[in-house]
Amino acid sequence: DSRKYTGIVEDCCCDYETVDSLNCGVLHTLLQELVRTPFFRYFKVKLWCDCPFWPDDGMCMLRDCSVCECPENEFPEPFKNPTRHGLRSDDLKCQEGKPQAAVDRTLDAQAFRGWIEVDNPWTHDDETDSSEMTYVNLQLNPERYTGYTGPSARRIWDAIYAENCPKYTSGEICPEKRVLYKLISGLHSSISIHIASEYLLDEAKNLVPRSCERNLYFTFMFVLRAVTKAADYLEQAEYNTGNLEEDLKAQSLMRQLLYNPKLQAACPIPFNEAKLWKGQSGPELKQEIQKNFRNISALMDCVGCEKCRLWGKLQVLGLGTALKILFSVDDKNPPNQPLQLQRNEVIALLNLLNRLSESINLVHEISPSIEKSMEFT
Numbered sequence: 001d002s003r004k005y006t007g008i009v010e011d012c013c014c015d016y017e018t019v020d021s022l023n024c025g026v027l028h029t030l031l032q033e034l035v036r037t038p039f040f041r042y043f044k045v046k047l048w049c050d051c052p053f054w055p056d057d058g059m060c061m062l063r064d065c066s067v068c069e070c071p072e073n074e075f076p077e078p079f080k081n082p083t084r085h086g087l088r089s090d091d092l093k094c095q096e097g098k099p100q101a102a103v104d105r106t107l108d109a110q111a112f113r114g115w116i117e118v119d120n121p122w123t124h125d126d127e128t129d130s131s132e133m134t135y136v137n138l139q140l141n142p143e144r145y146t147g148y149t150g151p152s153a154r155r156i157w158d159a160i161y162a163e164n165c166p167k168y169t170s171g172e173i174c175p176e177k178r179v180l181y182k183l184i185s186g187l188h189s190s191i192s193i194h195i196a197s198e199y200l201l202d203e204a205k206n207l208v209p210r211s212c213e214r215n216l217y218f219t220f221m222f223v224l225r226a227v228t229k230a231a232d233y234l235e236q237a238e239y240n241t242g243n244l245e246e247d248l249k250a251q252s253l254m255r256q257l258l259y260n261p262k263l264q265a266a267c268p269i270p271f272n273e274a275k276l277w278k279g280q281s282g283p284e285l286k287q288e289i290q291k292n293f294r295n296i297s298a299l300m301d302c303v304g305c306e307k308c309r310l311w312g313k314l315q316v317l318g319l320g321t322a323l324k325i326l327f328s329v330d331d332k333n334p335p336n337q338p339l340q341l342q343r344n345e346v347i348a349l350l351n352l353l354n355r356l357s358e359s360i361n362l363v364h365e366i367s368p369s370i371e372k373s374m375e376f377t
């Protein structure tokens, strides 16, 4: 298989073959089942296109990318008031046709409750502000090819790389900045792989430079480390949607993922965050990188296709949650900074891990002909 990689995943603690076999043998199936449970399929998101960086380029108005606005009374009460249950799903219709790129806001009879509202310092959106937020059923809105391309899409990726996480040549930049670049590049690869796997037309080929594909493994390991580091918290968390059977299933799948014997035997610490922020300038560097990541998060409001914006926001919040778990909570002094996560952060984190896991599986399925000769570091 020409797309199999060997050796240790750069800056990680395990090799490619181990990641492949763990993902394919255990993690992928668990994650696929987990994200289908009611708890993990509703994501709260502000979908307005309110780009802080450029004047409107008209992309937000594109018919194909627009979504019909559901009247207020179509949103179930328990979503507004999380302590109540018993949704009616019969009149939840906001289905003015379903263009490929539009977000389908159909809801089914589930709700969440009992999570703390705390803002994530790594992201631009204020997660405690519920105004203009809406719930989206992720199962009805899979990330896929939408036709969003050209200068608008290109401008976002360019701004992300040029201003917030410049490409590097080996050894040129400090490890912390390299981590940020690789996280974004890995996410970019994952998005491209999903597009390519579903839309293998000529123009969809050559989407993923090979070395960027390796960054996908890095991002996967980083997020996996965050999930397993937060194991105690995630095990005790309440996965309550009012559907006992499904909620118990979510909890059980979560445990199987967090305390997986195969994972613990083969790759107990997928990424070692303790090596970072060591030098004297550690705190300032962390501030700088946090600011860069917040800018990347703000750029998601400039994504001119609503479905892409949805998944962009979800995955950037997932990365922001991983960063928060690994870098904002002090291991040595936990009582001062106990880990507090929002329900929505956990949903984003696990859905992101699932998307990355899918991409790793897909890497071996897509034709070698999509390889790009151009190499990145």
Ligand code: FAD
Residues within 6 Å of the ligand: 143, 144, 145, 146, 147, 148, 149, 150, 153, 154, 156, 157, 158, 184, 185, 186, 187, 188, 189, 190, 191, 192, 195, 206, 207, 208, 209, 212, 213, 300, 303, 307, 308, 309, 311, 312, 376
């Ligand atoms: P692009 O993917 O736009 O890449 C631009 C340039 O970045 C490349 O030419 C190369 O120089 C560099 N590059 C490419 N890959 C990497 C990498 N992994 N690491 C580092 N550098 C790299 N389209 C959809 O159809 N569905 C979606 O769900 C979707 N979601 C998106 C979400 C976001 C946040 C953004 C910004 C765009 C999204 N798009 C989506 C658009 C999609 O990502 C591409 O921009 C589009 O398909 C055009 O691809 P392209 O080949 O021109 O290169």
